Amino acid sequence: MSAESKFKMSQERYDSLVEELHYLETVREKEVSELIKEARSFGDLSENSEYDEAKTEQGKLYSKIAEMKVLIENAEIIEKSEMADDVVNLSSRVKLHDEDENEDIEYHIVGSQEANPMQGRISDESPIGRAILGHRVGDTVVVEAPAGEMRFTVLEITNG
Numbered sequence: 001m002s003a004e005s006k007f008k009m010s011q012e013r014y015d016s017l018v019e020e021l022h023y024l025e026t027v028r029e030k031e032v033s034e035l036i037k038e039a040r041s042f043g044d045l046s047e048n049s050e051y052d053e054a055k056t057e058q059g060k061l062y063s064k065i066a067e068m069k070v071l072i073e074n075a076e077i078i079e080k081s082e083m084a085d086d087v088v089n090l091s092s093r094v095k096l097h098d099e100d101e102n103e104d105i106e107y108h109i110v111g112s113q114e115a116n117p118m119q120g121r122i123s124d125e126s127p128i129g130r131a132i133l134g135h136r137v138g139d140t141v142v143v144e145a146p147a148g149e150m151r152f153t154v155l156e157i158t159n160g
Contacts, residue, residue: 006076008111008124010091014075021068024061032058071113078111085159088132090124095156096132099140104155109133128152 009017036058039051078090088094092109107128108121115123122129128150131143135154143150 099151
């Protein structure tokens, strides 16, 4: 990963990452240390599955902490005030009409670290997210997706 990479996210997402990192570095790290200490007390480490599991858990924890530090250090907070109200932006809630399926769908445009398509939260870097950014109500957008070309009409935009 390039050191120049920035992760676009809302202030809320940034705050939750900072809070989770603090929890992992304080509470969770102490819990894992206690597991290792307890497993050591069982004797011979070469045949001690509890010790192996605790060390594996410690490795996962340190990996997660390192990953979260990179996210926090390279976070780019997107301010809602920087965005036009009538244009699809990061953090917009958008109602689209799928021309091919003849149905309406709603998405919340978020940074890649916040995306969860099952909850209607799509990344600004996804094919649909990237295609609708900057568009207004009434615009028809053609999306080049792995499944083929799709057409959407922007019905509604809610910012803020």
